[in-house]
Amino acid sequence: MTDLTNLGVAAIRDGVKNGDFTAREVAEAFNANVAAASALNAFIVTTPEKALEAADAVDADRAAGKDLGSMAGVPIGMKDLFATKGVQTTAASHILQGFTPQYESTVSSNLWAAGAGMLGKLNLDQFAMGSSNETSYFGNVTSPWRRPDGSNTPMSPGGSSGGSSTAVSARLAPAATGTDTGGSIRQPAAFTGITGVKPTYGRCSRWGVVAFASSLDQAGPMAHDVRDCAIMLGAMAGFDPKDSTSLDLPVPDWEAALNSDLKGKKVGIPKEYRMDGTDPEILQSWDNGIAWLKDAGAEIVDISLPHTKYALPAYYIIAPAEASSNLARYDGVRYGLRDLPDGAGLQEMYAETRAAGFGDEVKRRVLIGTYVLSAGFYDAYYNQAQKIRTLVAQDFEKAWEHCDVILAPTTPSASFGLGEKSDDPLGMYLNDVFAVPASLAGLPAMSVPCGVNSEGLPLGLQIVGKAFDEQGVMNAGLAIEERAGFTAKPEKWW
Amino acid sequence: MSVNKEDVAKIASLARIKMSDDELERMVPELNQILGWVDQLSEVDCSNVEPMTAVIPNTLRLRADEVNADPKTGGDRRDDVLANAPAAEHGFFGVPKVIE
Numbered sequence: 226m227t228d229l230t231n232l233g234v235a236a237i238r239d240g241v242k243n244g245d246f247t248a249r250e251v252a253e254a255f256n257a258n259v260a261a262a263s264a265l266n267a268f269i270v271t272t273p274e275k276a277l278e279a280a281d282a283v284d285a286d287r288a289a290g291k292d293l294g295s296m297a298g299v300p301i302g303m304k305d306l307f308a309t310k311g312v313q314t315t316a317a318s319h320i321l322q323g324f325t326p327q328y329e330s331t332v333s334s335n336l337w338a339a340g341a342g343m344l345g346k347l348n349l350d351q352f353a354m355g356s357s358n359e360t361s362y363f364g365n366v367t368s369p370w371r372r373p374d375g376s377n378t379p380m381s382p383g384g385s386s387g388g389s390s391t392a393v394s395a396r397l398a399p400a401a402t403g404t405d406t407g408g409s410i411r412q413p414a415a416f417t418g419i420t421g422v423k424p425t426y427g428r429c430s431r432w433g434v435v436a437f438a439s440s441l442d443q444a445g446p447m448a449h450d451v452r453d454c455a456i457m458l459g460a461m462a463g464f465d466p467k468d469s470t471s472l473d474l475p476v477p478d479w480e481a482a483l484n485s486d487l488k489g490k491k492v493g494i495p496k497e498y499r500m501d502g503t504d505p506e507i508l509q510s511w512d513n514g515i516a517w518l519k520d521a522g523a524e525i526v527d528i529s530l531p532h533t534k535y536a537l538p539a540y541y542i543i544a545p546a547e548a549s550s551n552l553a554r555y556d557g558v559r560y561g562l563r564d565l566p567d568g569a570g571l572q573e574m575y576a577e578t579r580a581a582g583f584g585d586e587v588k589r590r591v592l593i594g595t596y597v598l599s600a601g602f603y604d605a606y607y608n609q610a611q612k613i614r615t616l617v618a619q620d621f622e623k624a625w626e627h628c629d630v631i632l633a634p635t636t637p638s639a640s641f642g643l644g645e646k647s648d649d650p651l652g653m654y655l656n657d658v659f660a661v662p663a664s665l666a667g668l669p670a671m672s673v674p675c676g677v678n679s680e681g682l683p684l685g686l687q688i689v690g691k692a693f694d695e696q697g698v699m700n701a702g703l704a705i706e707e708r709a710g711f712t713a714k715p716e717k718w719w
Numbered sequence: 720m721s722v723n724k725e726d727v728a729k730i731a732s733l734a735r736i737k738m739s740d741d742e743l744e745r746m747v748p749e750l751n752q753i754l755g756w757v758d759q760l761s762e763v764d765c766s767n768v769e770p771m772t773a774v775i776p777n778t779l780r781l782r783a784d785e786v787n788a789d790p791k792t793g794g795d796r797r798d799d800v801l802a803n804a805p806a807a808e809h810g811f812f813g814v815p816k817v818i819e
Contacts, residue, residue: 325802325803327803328799427777441774466782469779472775472777473780535760539757541753541756556735558804558805559804559812562805563805563806573737579734588746589746589753591736592731592750593754595733596722596730596754602720605761606757609765611771611772612765612768612769612770613760613765615768615771618771650749651752665774667774692775
């Protein structure tokens with residue numbers, strides 16, 4: 226029999242349904258890969274028994290002739306930002322170490338209801354703050370990819386969903402959940418040669434997802450190809466009365482409507498994304514993408530998003546501001562860590578607990594957020610950033626008068642070695658320069674692998690679409706996928 | 720705008736994060752680098768621009784005014800709510816003494 230861990234979501238679902246193999250066989254195969262990959266540090270907690278339990282339920286349903294869900298028999302990795310009932314949920318932080326939710330996030334409930342099983346909780350940048358997976362309390366995640374120069378430098382899997390990107394690209398899971406606040410699905414997908422979709426803000430419920438920046442956070446799928454992402458997003462999305470920002474709209478059947486024929490579609494190329502100093506290999510990959518979409522029948526049009534330059538600094542005001550407010554709940558009283566020195570009062574307990582429980586990057590962002598929201602600075606920083614956010618969204622509105630989707634690189638560079646950028650917070654933030662504008666505007670966007678650079682490391686192309694038009698985004702992604710012929714895989718060393 | 724060590728100490732106290740002198744020293748140039756970079760936003764004339772309040776137009780819904788409207792988030796969940804508290808006592812969150 227073929228190695229089941231080479232299969233993706235659609236192939237597993239169809240194979241289980243047709244009786245080519247059982248869901249239990251699939252779960253056992255992935256459990257074995259997970260157990261053998263501790264060198265990657267992709268998981269904080271593994272739950273092989275949960276994967277088997279869900280698989281057995283699917284096999285029993287099939288034997289009983291019941292209808293199977295869209296993710297039936299597919300074991301997945303769950304980013305450790307989603308609350309999972311009875312299974313530790315930490316957001317990769319010390320302050321939530323040992324926190325065992327008494328409830329299940331809506332997104333994970335939806336996935337279990339569709340027949341998926343859980344292989345474990347995936348590592349990430351602490352509280353999703355980071356672009357390299359070097360800020361987790363549980364240690365760095367190492368990408369399965371390496372430069373082929375023999376140096377064996379551990380490479381970054383991107384962030385914050387770096388455990389997710391590593392698990393999928395190393396075949397520890399056929400798919401994984403991610404969350405994207407300013408690129409945290411798209412950038413790690415690009416770094417590891419997989420596909421990831423950030424849907425329209427509000428498509429996936431944020432209920433039970435550890436909050437970073439509530440006006441930006443959005444869950445999405447990370448998988449091997451566009452079809453797998455379409456299936457999984459369909460299972461994750463949907464209206465949730467428990468999230469007041471959830472969209473009360475039907476969930477389309479994205480998989481059924483996938484179509485890579487782009488005749489009559491216009492693809493916008495934003496001139497402002499051609500920034501000085503961009504890696505020539507990134508620009509070359511972008512040109513390839515333009516040629517592929519033309520080949521798929523699309524018309525290419527030049528567009529302008531004039532406020533692009535300001536999106537990243539605005540993001541680094543808005544996201545920390547919301548984070549400083551969201552993370553105020555970690556106070557040593559309700560859950561997680563408590564650090565109470567002898568004779569300490571309530572205020573000292575708060576300050577000691579938060580000092581011990583937050584990592585450096587989290588502290589840095591909470592301080593920035595506290596500063597920009599403080600009296601005297603609120604208008605100059607926070608309010609100005611929210612106005613810039615309006616201008617960024619208006620840029621996209623104007624662009625949609627000329628095009629249906631936008632094509633751009635996902636990242637300004639390929640993956641880098643762990644430690645190579647970690648002493649430069651600002652340099653690290655620049656990883657998300659192409660991803661953040663769509664986040665600020667709440668638009669659906671995805672990253673599709675488009676090739677490897679001269680070092681043999683994957684590169685991704687990004688497609689951004691109109692609000693609610695995940696279909697248009699995924700169709701363009703499929704057109705690229707079919708033409709890029711991306712088959713590179715990391716060589717197993719772990 | 721830039722911050723000095725006293726400013727950072729003030730921000731840290733507002734954020735309820737205890738920081739040692741060394742940490743404060745280290746944080747000053749890091750925060751100033753970030754604040755210097757975000758200062759470029761002041762170049763943009765936003766005098767006629769409304770700040771964004773909702774990224775996707777959406778009407779804020781209110782839940783029905785009913786007790787236990789949702790079995791997961793409604794009332795009567797005391798033990799679940801307290802399950803992860805570091806010092807739950809007698810059905811309450813325990814905190815250090817705050818009154819004399």
